[in-house]
Amino acid sequence: MQRSLERSNAHFKKAVGRLPLGVASNFRYWGDDRTIYVSHGRGARLWDIDGNEYVDYRLGYGPAILGYADPRVDQAAWAGMEVGGVFALATEREYTVAERICKMVPSAELVRYSNSGTEAVMAALRLARGYTGKDSYIIVEGGYHGLFDAVLWYAAVQDWSEGEGEPELRPYSQGVPRLLKRLVHQVPLNDADKLEDVLKRHGDDIGAFLIEPIMGNCCGITAEPQYVKDVRTLCDKYGVVMIVDEVKTGFRVARGGVQELMGVKADLCTFAKAVANGYPISVLAGREEIMRKIGGGVAHGGTYTAHSVSLAAAEKTLEILDETSALEDIAAYGTAMQKGMSEILDRRGIAHSFVGHPSMAGLFFSETAPTNYRDWANSDYTFYDALARTLHDLGVLCEPDSREPWFISAAHDEACLAETLAAFEQAVDRTIETLGTGQADKARTAG
Ligand code: PLP
Numbered sequence: 001m002q003r004s005l006e007r008s009n010a011h012f013k014k015a016v017g018r019l020p021l022g023v024a025s026n027f028r029y030w031g032d033d034r035t036i037y038v039s040h041g042r043g044a045r046l047w048d049i050d051g052n053e054y055v056d057y058r059l060g061y062g063p064a065i066l067g068y069a070d071p072r073v074d075q076a077a078w079a080g081m082e083v084g085g086v087f088a089l090a091t092e093r094e095y096t097v098a099e100r101i102c103k104m105v106p107s108a109e110l111v112r113y114s115n116s117g118t119e120a121v122m123a124a125l126r127l128a129r130g131y132t133g134k135d136s137y138i139i140v141e142g143g144y145h146g147l148f149d150a151v152l153w154y155a156a157v158q159d160w161s162e163g164e165g166e167p168e169l170r171p172y173s174q175g176v177p178r179l180l181k182r183l184v185h186q187v188p189l190n191d192a193d194k195l196e197d198v199l200k201r202h203g204d205d206i207g208a209f210l211i212e213p214i215m216g217n218c219c220g221i222t223a224e225p226q227y228v229k230d231v232r233t234l235c236d237k238y239g240v241v242m243i244v245d246e247v248k249t250g251f252r253v254a255r256g257g258v259q260e261l262m263g264v265k266a267d268l269c270t271f272a273k274a275v276a277n278g279y280p281i282s283v284l285a286g287r288e289e290i291m292r293k294i295g296g297g298v299a300h301g302g303t304y305t306a307h308s309v310s311l312a313a314a315e316k317t318l319e320i321l322d323e324t325s326a327l328e329d330i331a332a333y334g335t336a337m338q339k340g341m342s343e344i345l346d347r348r349g350i351a352h353s354f355v356g357h358p359s360m361a362g363l364f365f366s367e368t369a370p371t372n373y374r375d376w377a378n379s380d381y382t383f384y385d386a387l388a389r390t391l392h393d394l395g396v397l398c399e400p401d402s403r404e405p406w407f408i409s410a411a412h413d414e415a416c417l418a419e420t421l422a423a424f425e426q427a428v429d430r431t432i433e434t435l436g437t438g439q440a441d442k443a444r445t446a447g
Contacts, residue, residue: 003052003393008037011049030400034392041068043411046397054397055416055423057406062216062248062273062360065330066320067411073277073316080312086304093311100318101285104255107244107265108285112294113306117247117272118146120282123300124268125150125208128241130298131290134207138185138198138240141167142373142403144217145210145245149176155186157377167374189215189223189372192230203238213258216248219363220356220405221370225262232264241290247272247282248405251321252330253357261357277317281310326410327359333417334358334408340421344428360405376403387431394423 012035016022021029029035036048044067046056059065066073083091098111114120129135137150145151152172160167169186171178185202187194189211199206211231213223223231235242243266249258250271259266268286275281284300285291294300320326335358345352353369354361365383370376384402391398396419398406 003395004050005033005036005048005052007050008035008048009033011037034389043067043069044409044413044416052395054392054395055412055420056397057408057420058397058399058404059407059409060273060278061404062252062407063276063278064411065252065274065409066277066317066326067409068278070277070317070411072320073279073313076316077279077309077313080307080309083308083312085309086307088303091306091308091311093308093315094306097311097315097318100315100322101271101283104251104318104322105259105269105271105285106256107259107267107269107287109288110291111283111285112291112300113311114282114284114302115280115304115307115310116146117245117270117282118148119302120247120270120272120284121145121151121210121243121245122148123284124243124245124270124286125210127284127290127293127298127300128208128243128268131293132207132239132241134205134239136183136185136202136205137208137210138187138195138206139210140212140215140373141186141188142215142218142221142376143210143212143245145212146247149180150183151210152176153181153184153186155188155373157374188374189221190227191372192227192234195231196234199234199238199240203240206238206240208241208243209235210243210245212245212247212249213262213264214249214253214356214360215373216360216405218373218403219370219376220354220361221372221376222356223262224371225264228262228264235267241267243267244269246270248360249357250274250283251318252327252359255322255327274321275317276310276313279310279313280304281307281314330408330410330412331358333412334361334406337406337408337417337420340417341424344421344425348428348432350428356405359408362402362405364402383431383435386435387427390427390430390434391423394427396420396423396427 012022023029039047039049047053101111102108141155153169154172155167156170157167185198187198213228215221244259246257246269251274254260267290270284272282338354351367353364355369356362381402388398388400
């Protein structure tokens, strides 16, 4: 049955009169006639205001790691509400949650809280600069670290070809001050020589290197463990603070995040999405010597920091992630889903690969997985784009942009898996029909 978006479409017409693009975040606008308004979410499913039901693999870009409205977390949040909100004073639970984080994440010696991923990364960058006294920093092509000016830069690899020097650095948004460009350097993932090159030339000015070793905003493209170790060595050699941005990977790919998976310790690391199963809280953690600069010259704080509701939700979510098999179950579901999808694609001779971690993987229509943003940008993602739209029509919600991985929660169950694979099979066939053999053949022979 074809879904109807009649109510969502009608609501869009109203909403756009009061909200730019009719939504509260630019990324939620999927077109005038495809923007969805949610009625509610439970477990791994959500329902839009037309009553369409979806198995959800976006999970709000990752936060709902235990599923929407998890009763254990919501009950804790209610108890947090009774504490009373924020007081511009500290509460005891800040310490309890910090103890849990330090137990789970090997590089976390001290902890501070913020409200969003953006705020945590902002704080990390400021702290790195305060600690080193150096203003410039390096980011990785294809990475995303939030909506603040310092990190809203991208490498224009679409308009560039190998041998032309480095791709131009451009701001993601109007309003980002051009003068900031002087401080930003970008390097491709998995190329330690390029990184050292930049450090040799500019190391005296560079205070921080910011990296997502599993790129949660670029299909889950993954750093080779050796590259991450080289990064660690180079940061030490050039006096640069290594910031691992675990806003998406943290408390998801392992209890100790991607740092545990890759056996590396960052100087500073940031967490947000999975910390409190969707309640707004983020974490900056790291090495004591650096963290003690907070309060010793570096400013940090905020009116809503460590709100009693979010903090109580964090305490319960982290307890569950630490003490149950939730993360193992999530990874097992991801692996089973990839196996099922591969069988469907293999039967049709469609070349493909998965990148990332089973709990947050990208699907890529080529035999060889991309190893950096340049590979993704130069790839043909037309097949994915068309497939994603069809999946929405069939009740499976993945991000329409192929750079966003598929997120799994502990609430995805056998029924979700069976429905997802049935819809996936239909969607692949419809996509082949719609795009004609040209595009399907490309996917068949890609790689
Ligand atoms: N860092 C990473 C790796 C992210 O994926 C995101 C958001 O997707 C952010 C930072 C910003 O987080 P927020 O949207 O909570 O500000």
